[in-house]
Amino acid sequence: MKKSNYSYIGISFIILVFGIYFIPKIIDRIKNDDVSREDSRTDFVNEHKSTPSDLAFIKINGKPKKVPHFSFINQDGKTITENDYLGKVYIIEFFFTTCPTICPRMNANLIKIQNEFTDFDNFGVASFTINPEHDTPEVLKAYAEKYGVTNPNWNLMTGNQEDIYKLANEGFNLYTAQDDSVPAGFEHSGNFALIDKNGFIRSRVVGGNPIIFYNGIISESEKVDETGMEQEITMLKEDIAKLLKE
Template identity: 50%
Template sequence: MFKNKSYIGISFIVLIFGIYAIPKIVDRIKNDEVVKGNRLDNIDLKGSASTAKLETIGPAPKFELTNQDNIKISNQNYKGKVYVLEFFFTTCPSICPKMNLSMLEIEKTFFGNPNFGIVSITIDPAHDTPEVLKQHAKALGVKSTNWNFLTGDKSTILDLSNKGFNLYAGENAKVNGGFEHSGLFALIDKDGNIRCRKDDFGNPILYYDGLDKKGVRDIQQDIKILLDE
């Protein structure tokens, strides 16, 4: 007897749910809104581009250095291209391996796009000759012909990093590896301007954190925006 009453109660609940919910489901199907629930709308799809307008910080500093193929490369080689720029060194025992992985992820995302490139400038040019940089690129598995590893005069490079881009780099005998530098990436547009998004408080972030998954995701999204401009 008790079981029969339970079945009747459950049947009644199912009936009420059907009367309330089915018309709404039908309406959503008619309006092509089946996949637009709040749960799906709030998903941050990796690689989806932000629609926010990126800030223009100013012209990127000019440079002319030697790449891994012993060819002179300047900012003019990237005219009309969107590119990401970093400072690093091949024997870095701390943050560079993580930066390398981040750059490889970015390279993979935009591989084959002739309008995108990467610039990696060593802060240890005494060790990082073109030959060393070429071996480093090979060891990383770099495939893009638009990814240049650059070396040159040390004082010129440190000035470019510290005074030009305001991305800290310097010698420090007390740290492992003998050099220290930021893990930030600069994003430059087709016209040679440094570009970036704003933070949650409306302030330009200036540069992207190459050590952080969110920073890498953000710069990938913003590269897409600049490629479409």
């Protein structure tokens, strides 16, 4: 018999042994749903891949605007910087604890947002007091407890007033000023800024243009204010959810 025939017989024998030994095992795996589980794992990974959202990057001089450096003390006496928020989606606000007008409404809205994202450990809030002389870490701690702040990524921060005002007015273009002629002696924007996981300011596009900020004063239950302006808290929640998926 030729050598080539021996080779064919050997290969056929190996194929036969493979079929006898392995095919029943493959059938068992299919019956036991092992293959399906692999497919499910693949589906899970594909389903949870990050996907870019339709939210715009706020651009200054053609470049996406990023949160500038900051370093302040939070309600627990810890130093917090912008780096503590990397990898998180978060809201920025400027407020003060003795504010008699818009701050209570803003923070009531933030509490409701907080409570809708309790399952996300990468969601947070950065609140900067514009009255740091009064708002010590102890005062901020009491304020947080009063309003029901439970998110570990919600930092209420105090520090040098000049630095805070610069962060507000130049870093975010959120108006802040000390004015003895107004109630409680301070003025500030009632808007929220939305920040993505990489520290960029993002917003929804309406009518072809980014809205830049979200009104933080009008609640979902109020729907509109006395001027007819519609609430934007629902919009903000939807956009937070989009950024969390990125």
